[in-house]
Amino acid sequence: MLTQLHRLTPLILRRTADLAQHHSSSTICAQSLQYCEYGEPGDVLQLVEVSVGEPKANEVLVQMLAAPINPSDINTIQGKYPIKLPLPAIAGNEGVAKVLKVGDNVKNFKQGQRVVIVENALGTWRTHGNFAEHQLMCVPNKIDLATAATLVVNPPTAYRMLKDFVPLAQSDCIIQNGANSAVGQLVHQLCKAWGLKSIGVVRDRANFDELKTYLRLLGATEVLTEEELAHKDVDKKLCKLASPRLALNCVGGKNASNIAKLLAPKGVMVTYGGMSRKPVMVSTPALIFKNISFCGFWITRWMKEHKAKPEREKMFADLLELLDQGKLKSVKHELVPLKDYKVTVTAALDIKGLVGKKYIFDMQC
Amino acid sequence: MLTQLHRLTPLILRRTADLAQHHSSSTICAQSLQYCEYGEPGDVLQLVEVSVGEPKANEVLVQMLAAPINPSDINTIQGKYPIKLPLPAIAGNEGVAKVLKVGDNVKNFKQGQRVVIVENALGTWRTHGNFAEHQLMCVPNKIDLATAATLVVNPPTAYRMLKDFVPLAQSDCIIQNGANSAVGQLVHQLCKAWGLKSIGVVRDRANFDELKTYLRLLGATEVLTEEELAHKDVDKKLCKLASPRLALNCVGGKNASNIAKLLAPKGVMVTYGGMSRKPVMVSTPALIFKNISFCGFWITRWMKEHKAKPEREKMFADLLELLDQGKLKSVKHELVPLKDYKVTVTAALDIKGLVGKKYIFDMQC
Numbered sequence: 001m002l003t004q005l006h007r008l009t010p011l012i013l014r015r016t017a018d019l020a021q022h023h024s025s026s027t028i029c030a031q032s033l034q035y036c037e038y039g040e041p042g043d044v045l046q047l048v049e050v051s052v053g054e055p056k057a058n059e060v061l062v063q064m065l066a067a068p069i070n071p072s073d074i075n076t077i078q079g080k081y082p083i084k085l086p087l088p089a090i091a092g093n094e095g096v097a098k099v100l101k102v103g104d105n106v107k108n109f110k111q112g113q114r115v116v117i118v119e120n121a122l123g124t125w126r127t128h129g130n131f132a133e134h135q136l137m138c139v140p141n142k143i144d145l146a147t148a149a150t151l152v153v154n155p156p157t158a159y160r161m162l163k164d165f166v167p168l169a170q171s172d173c174i175i176q177n178g179a180n181s182a183v184g185q186l187v188h189q190l191c192k193a194w195g196l197k198s199i200g201v202v203r204d205r206a207n208f209d210e211l212k213t214y215l216r217l218l219g220a221t222e223v224l225t226e227e228e229l230a231h232k233d234v235d236k237k238l239c240k241l242a243s244p245r246l247a248l249n250c251v252g253g254k255n256a257s258n259i260a261k262l263l264a265p266k267g268v269m270v271t272y273g274g275m276s277r278k279p280v281m282v283s284t285p286a287l288i289f290k291n292i293s294f295c296g297f298w299i300t301r302w303m304k305e306h307k308a309k310p311e312r313e314k315m316f317a318d319l320l321e322l323l324d325q326g327k328l329k330s331v332k333h334e335l336v337p338l339k340d341y342k343v344t345v346t347a348a349l350d351i352k353g354l355v356g357k358k359y360i361f362d363m364q365c
Numbered sequence: 366m367l368t369q370l371h372r373l374t375p376l377i378l379r380r381t382a383d384l385a386q387h388h389s390s391s392t393i394c395a396q397s398l399q400y401c402e403y404g405e406p407g408d409v410l411q412l413v414e415v416s417v418g419e420p421k422a423n424e425v426l427v428q429m430l431a432a433p434i435n436p437s438d439i440n441t442i443q444g445k446y447p448i449k450l451p452l453p454a455i456a457g458n459e460g461v462a463k464v465l466k467v468g469d470n471v472k473n474f475k476q477g478q479r480v481v482i483v484e485n486a487l488g489t490w491r492t493h494g495n496f497a498e499h500q501l502m503c504v505p506n507k508i509d510l511a512t513a514a515t516l517v518v519n520p521p522t523a524y525r526m527l528k529d530f531v532p533l534a535q536s537d538c539i540i541q542n543g544a545n546s547a548v549g550q551l552v553h554q555l556c557k558a559w560g561l562k563s564i565g566v567v568r569d570r571a572n573f574d575e576l577k578t579y580l581r582l583l584g585a586t587e588v589l590t591e592e593e594l595a596h597k598d599v600d601k602k603l604c605k606l607a608s609p610r611l612a613l614n615c616v617g618g619k620n621a622s623n624i625a626k627l628l629a630p631k632g633v634m635v636t637y638g639g640m641s642r643k644p645v646m647v648s649t650p651a652l653i654f655k656n657i658s659f660c661g662f663w664i665t666r667w668m669k670e671h672k673a674k675p676e677r678e679k680m681f682a683d684l685l686e687l688l689d690q691g692k693l694k695s696v697k698h699e700l701v702p703l704k705d706y707k708v709t710v711t712a713a714l715d716i717k718g719l720v721g722k723k724y725i726f727d728m729q730c
Contacts, residue, residue: 082654252649274649282647284617284639287661289447294659296652 027051032126033341036088038079041345045077045091047338052128055103059130062115066149066335067095067124069348069359083121083300090123096139096148106133114141116151120300125338127363134307137316143323147330149360155319155328157272157299158186165268165295166246173197173241175262176248177255178275180211182331182358185218187248192219193327197241201229201259229258238262246270253278265290272297335362392416397491398706401453403444406710410442410456412703417493420468424495427480431514431700432460432489433725434713448486448665455488461504461513471498479506481516485665490703492728499672502681512688512695514725520684520693522637522664523551527559530633530660531611538562538606540627541613542620543640545576547696547723550583552613557584558692562606566594566624594623603627611635618643630655637662700727
């Protein structure tokens, strides 16, 4: 155990070397959640103390304020995600930070500013770090911590899926399963903000009516259980709505097939998750005669392919404006200190309650 | 039975009425294969004599020369196809004809020219008929009858699927199942003509080596059985080829899934048939992380959406040029007289032999 505690990531080794080279004495004793092997997060994560030195010329030294636990973070640590980092690695893929100091060549950031980490796989579950300028984006200080910490993965996922696959006009309709997930809630809010109708599908539960009310308040036009969706009279229930032209799927299996059946001709189903762990079953006549198509969306790839592109800047500007106008609400969340990571990462695997709750590490407590 | 024999399609009723109205005496006693109810073609088709009158101002009177029996013709008669005609209806959807007489306002056709019927659902299993000018397209007289009769459905299907879904550069690779089908054979030939590599997948059979030789001669770079494709070492067999960027699927089920696994990132599977009658199973990680997408193609829709469009004209010009250069060969076929329809439509349902053979009605015998 001791050996593992003292193994550092290559990143941190580099920082320490830089530090020695620059003969600077101002190092920070930072904490980070690292893993040296793939496995269950509760087993393999360790809180490791590391020295963080001065930022290099193009770097920004930040103090992390908050970083969420996303399902993909858990899958990455489990080794089940397509992105495999050299180990040991610091966990976490998004988060909000405060600029402590900038390198000599840094032009776009200054001390005290609030920033979010916009590049994947840099390790955000830590208290301090140096990041390259292009890995950060400024956000207004007035945005609450939880919202800023979760700005880079879920809201862009919802935004892009609604924008990039089917041209939607006012009053057009979309349908999604996993409507109570973090992305699902954002989708209903964006639809409301943009004048789109949205049908949400969720698993049946004791407090379904309460969930339905909550999702309709967010912006859902109609909320159905998976059982209602599978019923042959579902069309009657939706008769006042136009057939959806876009379906968002994070479940797969039978539920995805039932949703695909409701799509209008030329409709598109976009898959961004597979909670049922079952494949999407695609009917041949739907492909050929209804011209339905099936695509996937992965925000990590989109962000990478749109580095410094105007679409990415416009998206974040739009999202920040909607947040400012109160049209997007932060997902339900619970702030937890970094030191409580063992309990938290395990709890994050087993989300209960009315709607998906996100655990967010609060590095200040 | 007699009653049914004398029920005429609305089309033919109209012609007879026109005829009476124009007081013309030059009517032709034509034969047509009609059905008054949906069912097995051998049971419901009837050879019916009808009068065909003079062409109206914008019409062309033709003598049908040959018309193929396509799987979709059979499905239409069975009532299993999405296009439902008012009954009774004349069967058949493509064919080649000779112009006998043109209406007063017809500019683009003249007597003696050879034409193909380019609009769906007009009924081509007949000896004579009047068609609107836009429902016909001229073809050179030198093209053999079987090729001309089968020009409008299969070659455009192969052509569009290779052109419209993934931009393919020289030496790029595609993969298809049902490689010995009529469309499959055309795909391999077009790939060879356009400098594309193609992998064909077929069901295992006693004479597989012979079939493999035949398909390689047509243009296939590699030919595999479904069993070889399912084998985990399939990659080794294909190691000299780049991962396919496009997959054409007319089978579905497990076979389609195995093909999808070989696709390169951002690859597309286009489904145009479902011979196994099983849905396409789409893996969630393939959708999200490999960005594979799944679409359908239906030539009937494409032809309708591209009436009088330059893409359609260019496509037929390209296909006719390739035929003229001997780079596209007519599919294996057997010419049969219209009167033998009962035996033939049943045989067409149960295609045997090395490669898919097409039955073509020859109206001149």
